[in-house]
Amino acid sequence: MSDVTKTTLTRAELIEVYHQMVLIRRFEEKCKELYNARKIGGVYLHLYNGQEATGVGAIKALKPTDHVITAYRDHGIAIAKGADVKRLMAEMFGKRTGVSGGKGGSMHLADVNVRMWGGYAIVGGHLPLAAGIALKSKYNDDGEVVLCFIGDGATNNGYFHEALNLSAVWDLPVVWLIENNLYGMGTPVEVSSGQPELHKRAIAYGMKDFGRVDGMDFFAVYEVAQQAVEYARTSGPVLIEAITYRYEGHGVSDRIYMKRVEEMQTFQQRDPLVVMESKLRAMFPDIEPELAQVEPSVAAIVEEAVRFAEESPTPTAEDLTRNVYA
Amino acid sequence: MAEKNIPMREALRAALREEMIRDERVFVMGQEVGAWDGTHKVTRGFLDEFGARRVRDTPISEMAIAGAAVGAAMAGLRPVAEIMTINFAFLAFDALINHAAKVRYMFDGQFKVPMVVRAATGWGNQATATHSHTPEPIFAHFPGMYLGCPATPADAKGMLKAAIRDDNPVLFTEVIALYPKPGPVPDDPDFVLPIGKGDIKRAGEDVTIVTYGRGVEWSLDAAETLAREGVSCEVIDVRWLRPLDLPLIFQSFKKTNRCVIVEESLPFYSFGSEIAAQLQEHMFDYMDAPIKRVSAMDVPLPYAKEIELMALPDAHKVVAAVKEII
Ligand SMILES: Cc1ncc(C[n+]2csc(CCOP(=O)(O)OP(=O)(O)O)c2C)c(N)n1
């Protein structure tokens, strides 16, 4: 358990963190609603509800010049890295003003301006890209770190092995962060991984193992991520495993199994937003007025994002053929 | 302009070396490219000259080699990755097709991917089924990545330089049988042949032979034989399968009204299929005879020399095909 009294973050920063976590939650809820209302299209919509503390905690440990890359469950990660919420929502709507011009969709959110290198929908496919981006930092000796999010399911394809091994032999500044939400689609970790303590894979690559962290607790994630980022910056790649939980189905349209309902209740007792809120109250007994402002502020941001998305133009025939080549 | 008579392997080596001297961001990575001097000796002496930062030996990790090249290119370096032979590029297929070729489009132009993947190609010499592929057309199928395959040492130098200087991903295949064959090569370090520009390797009047790579040699031999019998062949080396120089092919066809397509690769869904389809779509009014294709036979390549050669195209087969349509 992390010792919150030791945090170096200021009260204002902590409120901002909490605001971001609430924003992610409400953004995702809105996406679900709009998907069900068929305003957001596509076959896939993978929500980040439940995992907010992991994404926000880890990204908070980075400098703005550091890099983030992830898989298709990318909305929350993009928000945490500072991508424009309006343009993220516009991408959901397939609008021209979307971060990816309406061509990428929910699974492919990138914003080069904030060094969010994208969501990638081929399981494991972004791992060697992370290594390549880190190679740039190593090559130029610029001290930048890459934070790469990995699903538990993604630890079982060849990309994981090849990319982690390459990062180790080249001493690349990568923080590999496994978001173990217990499932890859419907398959539990114990069914798909011979060694279900996924962080132990680090040993096989001679890589620094940062162990398991409670991915529902912002402070716990932030603390270990800070150490990991610092280690990666100076000494090479590291592996962390955060235990977390997704509240929705794999995609919003997938059903949730009975077993998962009970499991979910256990996790929801440690809901990242609730945990954060109660810790803030314990740290700052007079914080209530600031907390009370968060929901209305978030609601306004989400509402404005939806309006922006709805009012934005759709891509044109010209857009269809643009940017195939440089 | 000064020229030297050097083998294709040396022409490639010169191109790569000159580009590394010209641009600090250019580096090579791949299996055995450093201490071993390169499987095909194209990077001979590079480790001593440029050091381990820019000459990077990799593990046997095709997915990671291609994927890390994508990430490094997106981040601003200009990787030239070597896949030992094209046979092993099947393991890198996802990284090349889903990532190298698509990230620019998918994120609507936020990233460039200035990378080159070099791979030795070609069958024969009893290399057997798994080690005898010439699968260029498969890789050229997808928009977003260029594909070049030089037939002469001079082309090899000029085309590789163009590939390295271009901001798009390029798969560059090098015919193993042509590595030792010499030809005149300009010394000029700025000798660059534009991407997508084909070349008339022999001018003629009666039949157009469209080919690339090793097919150029067979086609020129056949044209020589046929010339003695009074048949004049125009041999077009497309050099690039993508972008394809259709105007050059059409211009020749308007003159000859006959076409034979020569490819070292397999006949189904092939280079030949594509050119034939393009001709009937756009040149139907100029067509005086059926289009002929000379390809490898539709079998995996066997070991025994006698039947291996039966399956492969050669100059005799080209001569026979031309005779069928004049
Ligand atoms: C190479 C590949 N195989 C299969 C799929 C289909 N698929 C999409 S997500 C997924 C599960 C991945 O689970 P995990 O890595 O744990 O991430 P999570 O969805 O839990 O965030 C699968 C099998 C895919 N997209 N890519």
Ligand SMILES: [Mg+2]
């Ligand atoms: Mg999972």
